[in-house]
Amino acid sequence: MRRLPPVRQIRQSLPVRITVLMLVIVTVVMTVLSVFVATHVRDGMFEERLKQILADSTQRVDWVQTSFNRSSLESVDQVQDLAYQLMVEQREASSGVGGIGVMLMRDPNSTSTNVINAVVDEQLAPVITDDLRAKVREAGGNYWQSVSIPTAAGDQPGIVVGSTIELPMVGTYDMYLVYSLAPEERTITMINQILAVGTVGMLIIVGILMLIMSYRALLPVRRAAHAAEQVSLGNLSVRLQIEGEDELATLGNAFNDMTSHLQRQILDYRQLANLQQRFVSDVSHELRTPLASIQIGADIISSDLDELPQHLRRPAKLMGEQVERFSDMLADLLEISRVDARTARVEHEHTDLVALVTQVCAMHAQIIERAGVEVRITAPETGVEAAVDRVRVERVVRNLLLNAVEFSEGNPIDITLAQTATSVAIKVRDHGVGMTDEVASRVFDRFYRADPSRQRTTGGTGLGLAISAEDAQLHGGILTVLSCPQAGSSFVLLLPRFADREIDELPRAVYDDDIIAARARWARTHPGDVDTTVGVSETTGRDLGTFSDEALADEDDEVADEVGGDESDGAEDGEERT
Template sequence: GAPIKINNVGTYSLFLLFPLDKEEETIRIIRSAVLVTGIFLIFGLLILVWYLTRSVLSPVRKTANAAERLRMGLLNERVPVSGEDDLAKLAGSFNSMAASIQQQIGQLEQMSRMQRRFVSDVSHELRTPLTTVRMAADVLYESRNQYTGETARAAELLSTQIERFEILLSQLLEISRFDAGAADLSLKQTNIKNLIEKTADSLSNLLIKQETPVVINGSAPEIEMDPRRIERVLRNLISNASEYGVGKPIEVEIGSDEEAIAVIVKDQGPGLKPGESSLVFNRFWRADPARARTTGGTGLGLAIALEDARLHSGWLDAWGSPGQGTMFRLTLPRVAHKAISKSPLALGLGDEKQLELDMSALAELMTTIPMGTKNE
C-alpha cells in the first residue's frame, strides 16, 4: 500500500489487491518437479557409481580370490580376461605369473623326484658291492696283527671308513623310504625310561670315552610306539650331546600329561646361534662343518629323527643359546597317531634363569660402554 494525500480532504492509504494463487501453484509445481528430478538424478548417480565400482572392483576381487587359491596350491587357477583396459592387463599379467610359477614348481617337483629316485637306486645298487667289500675288510681287519705297522693301520682305517660308509648308506636308504612314503611303524607297548636306559647302555663305550655321564630324571607311562625308531632318535640325541658336551653331564628329563609324553635331552656344549634351531633338522646341515668332518657326522641323523617323530604324529624340536647348551625335545602322543596340542615339558630356559641370563648380558654390555668425562 501507499499513502495518498488529497488537498482539503486528508491523507488516505491506498491498497492494491491482486490474487497470487496461480503463482503459488506454479511455484509448487516447479518445486515438485525439482524434487522429483533430484531424486531421479540421485538414484541414477547411485546406479552409475555402483556400476562403475562393480566394474572396477569385480576384476580386482576375482584376481585377489584367484591369488588366494593359488597360494593354497591350486596351480591351475587363472583369471578371466576381458577387454583391453588396465584391469585386463593386470589379469593377463597374473595369469602369466601363475603359469610361470606352475611351470617352475613342476620342474622342481620333477627334479626332486629324479633326485630321490637317483639316491634310492644308487643306495640299493651299492649294497651288494659294499657287502663284498665289508667281508674282505673284515678278513683284513681280523688278520691285522700279522701285518707291518702301516699295513695294519691301513686295515683298521679301511674297516672304520667302510663302517662310516655303511651308516651313510643305511641313512640314505631310510631317507628314500620316507620320501617314497614307504616307512611304516611296528607299534609296541614301551616304557620310554627303560628305552632311554637301554640306549645309554648301548652307547656306554662312547660315553666313557667322552667322560660324559647321563642323568635321567622323571618317568612316564607306557605308550604304543615303534621302539626301534624311537631308540634311533634317542641314540642320535644322546650321541650328539656327548660329542658336543665332552666331559659334562647330559641331562635327560621325562614328563607326561593326559595326551602326550615328552623327553628332553640337554647338553652343556657351545649351544646354537640365533636362527640355527630351525636349521638343525635340514638334511646335510652342520653347525660346524669342520668339526663334523673330524667326528664323522653325515648331517642326516637329525633329519631321520624328525621323520621318525612325525611318523608317530609327534614332534621333535630344538632350542639353544650360545654358551647355554642345546636342548632337544621329543614329544609323542599317548594314543598312537592322535594329534597333540602341547608338550608336557617346556623347551628352553625357565623364566628366572632366562632373566638372570638377560641381566648378565646387559651388565656385560654396560661394561663395554665408555663413560663420559665431566668437564671441569
C-alpha cells in the same frame, strides 16, 4: 551370510571404499557450494531489501516533516493530534513494503517546554533501545539497524530506521520505522531446503552410480584375486578370461602367462625331484651289495687284527671305523629316500623307553667317554613304556645324544623321561654352546649346519635331526627344541603313548624353566638372538599348537606358577641313572 562391520567392510571392499570416498568428496563439494550459494543469495536479498527500506523510510520521513511544516497548528493539542494521525497513516502506507510499525519519541536532548505524548507500539517498543536512540542522534539523519522483532510465532529478523524531525512548538522528535524481513527469511529457508534435498538426492544418485560402476570396473580384479587364491592353494591350471585391450586385460594376460610358466616350472621341478629321489634310492640300494662285501672283509681283518704287522694295524682299524660310518650314512640316505617316497611305515610294539635310552647310551659309551661328558638319565620309578617303533625311537635318541655330545663342550648331558596317560616324552638337555632362535628354526632342515667351520667329532650326513623329526611325525608326535646361547639346548621328543590315541596331556618334562630364565637374561643384552614375547608353550615346542588347547593351558598355568621356584618337579618320584 555373516555381515561385516562397516569399517571392516570398507577396508575389505574396494568398490565400497571408492564409493565412500566419492560420496565424501561430493558431500564436501556440495556443502561448500550450498553455503556459497545460500550466503550469496542471502547477502544479495538483504542488500536489495535494505535499499528498498531506506528509500521508503526517507520518503516517509520527508512526508511527515513536510506535513508538519505546512500545517497551521495553534496549540500543542493540535500537534499531538496531527502527530498521531500521521503515524497511523504512515504505518498503513508502509505495510506494502513490509513496514509493521511507526513510532514517534521525544528527543531526550530537546529543550522545548512544550511536550506531546510519544506515539509508541507497545509490542515493538523493545526493539528501540537506548543504544539505537543514541546512534540516531549521532548520525543526524537516517540510521538503520538489524534487530530481532518479537512476535507471537517467535522472533523474526527486521530492520529499524531512525530519523529526527522538527515538530512545531514541541521541538525535536525521533521517528522510527520498523520493517520485517520474515518473507526474505522464508525465501532463504526454502532455498536452503532445496539445496539440502538436492545434495541428498545427488549423493544417493552418485553413490548408486559409483557403486555400480566400480563393481563392474573391478570385476576383472576380483576374478584375478580369486584366481590368485586358487593358485596359492596349488591349482595352477586356473586361467583368467580376457576381455578388451585395456590395462586389466594386460594384467589378465600377464597372470595367465605367469601361471603357465609356474606350472611348467613346477612340473619340471617335480620331475627333477623324482629323478633325484630315484637316483638316491637306486644308488643307495646299489651301494649296499659292495658295502656288504667290504664290511665282511673289514670284519675279517678286524678279527685278525692282532696277527697283522704293527704298521698295518692302525690303517685296518681306521678302515673298519670308516666302513661303519659309511654304513650309517647309507642307512640315513635310504631312510630319507623312503620318507620322500612316502613308503616309510611304523611298526608299533610295547617298548620300555628307559631301557632303550640306557641301551643307546651304552652303545656309544666310547664316544661319550672320549668327549669327556657325563650322561645323567632321570626317569620315574614306575618306568616309561609306550607302543612305538623301537628302531625309529632308538635312532632319534641316538641322534639327539650324539648331537648333545657334539655341542656339550664337556658339560653334563641330562636325559629326562616322563609320561602321562596319553603321551611320553624324552628330553635331551645339554649345557653347551646353545643356539639363537634363527639357528633353532633351521636345525631340523636337511644338511643344515649352524657353524660350517666347526669340525664334527661324531660323523654323520647332516640328516640326523631331519630324519628324527620325520620319525616323530610318523608316530603322530613332534620333536621340538628350546635353546639359549651359552646356556645349552633342550630337545624334546613327544610321542603318543598308544598308537590309537592322540595326545591330550603334556608331561611336565617338556618345559625347561632354566632355559626360559636364561633366554630372558640373554635377551636383555642380545635382543635380536631370542624372542621372549611368546608364551611358555610356544617357546617350548616347535608345533605344540597341534595338541589339546586345554592341556596346553593347564600346563602353561602350572609353569607360570613354578618358573623361578622349585625346579625339582622333573625328578620328583624318580631316580637318577648314569
